[in-house]
Amino acid sequence: MQVEQKKEESEKPVEKKLKFDIIIIGAGPAGYTAGIYSARAKRDTLIISGILPGGQLMNTTEVENYPGFEKGIFGPELMMTMKKQTERMGATIVDDEVVNVDFTHKPFKVLTPSEEYESEAVIICTGATPKKLSIPGEQEFSGKGVSYCATCDGPFFRNLELAVSGGGDSAMEESTFLTKFASNVHLIHRRDKLRASKVMQERAFNNPKIKFHFNSSIVDIKGDQKVQEVTLLDNKTNEKQKLQVGGVFVAIGHDPNTKIFQNQVELDENGYIVQKKNTMTSVDGVFSAGDAHDHRYRQAVTAAGFGCMAAIDADRYLTEKSTE
DSSP states (O other), rough: HHHHHHHHHSOOOOOOEEEEEEEEEOOOHHHHHHHHHHTTOOOEEEEEOOOTTGGGGGGOEEOOOOOOTTTTHHHHHHHHHHHHHHOOOHOOEEEEOOOOOOSSSSSEEEEOOEEEEEEEEEEOOOOOEEOOOOOOOOTTTBTTTTSOHHHHHHHTTOEEEEEEEOOOOHHHHHHHTTTTSEEEEEEESSSSSSSSSSHHHHHHTTTTEEEEEEEEEEEEEEEEEEEEEEEEEETTTEEEEEEEEEEEEOOSEEESSOGGGGTSBBTTTTSSSOOSSBOOOOSSSSEEEOOOOOOOOOHHHHHHHHHHHHHHHHHHHHHHHHHH
């Protein structure tokens, strides 16, 4: 009887843990770093990774500018290393997508399609998604000559002719930065006037390496293994021309992944999370880190830095609440 009873007890399903001290939404450099610091502070920590665990770096080839890797490291490898370190610190990682949240009262509720989790603090690390041209060849050559970050990838394109698509400050800034490496930069804008600030425009116009193509759009990207050619469409005459380039930089903006937080925390006019005090949002106990609020730097190392800051802020918040 005792043997049978023990067997029945061992076969009982383990109750899934649904309550945590801190829930981190998103698992890029910001989310994993926040997880490392939260778990190391002995906070019961859950990371809900989202539909793309690792964030934008999972679509990146070599990362040269992340400290600690003298010879560089592939983006997916860096993210897997961060994930293992986070798990070793004791954080729980769930590969699931958050579909709704309720920050109106404590404990906060974070919902996935299958579970409802609760916590006393939340760190939002959902990142941002680069806007795409949605043209033939763009997806095929992503990471093989098509890039969405000049600061990240510019040094890989030395002495090549490059194309930049965009007309705002980001496009001017990226084009100017790329002239440090490229033989020439072709800035392609679909309108006859730039949207960028006058200062940024003047800087680009005064750079002899930047060649402007107004009223033009990139409609096709071709190559053998890597980008070799783009097709430009004249938006007024409908004429097409081929341009031989070794890379295409898309600089038409980003969309922060923050839709589920509308009416929960304050967002700016572009959808980025507004930070009120250090990394805290408009809701006490809800913090943010990385590209979901940072529309200026958008680097893996700055996202990791913000993840560290948010975890420290969340830990201090919980400590202060426990002593009230």
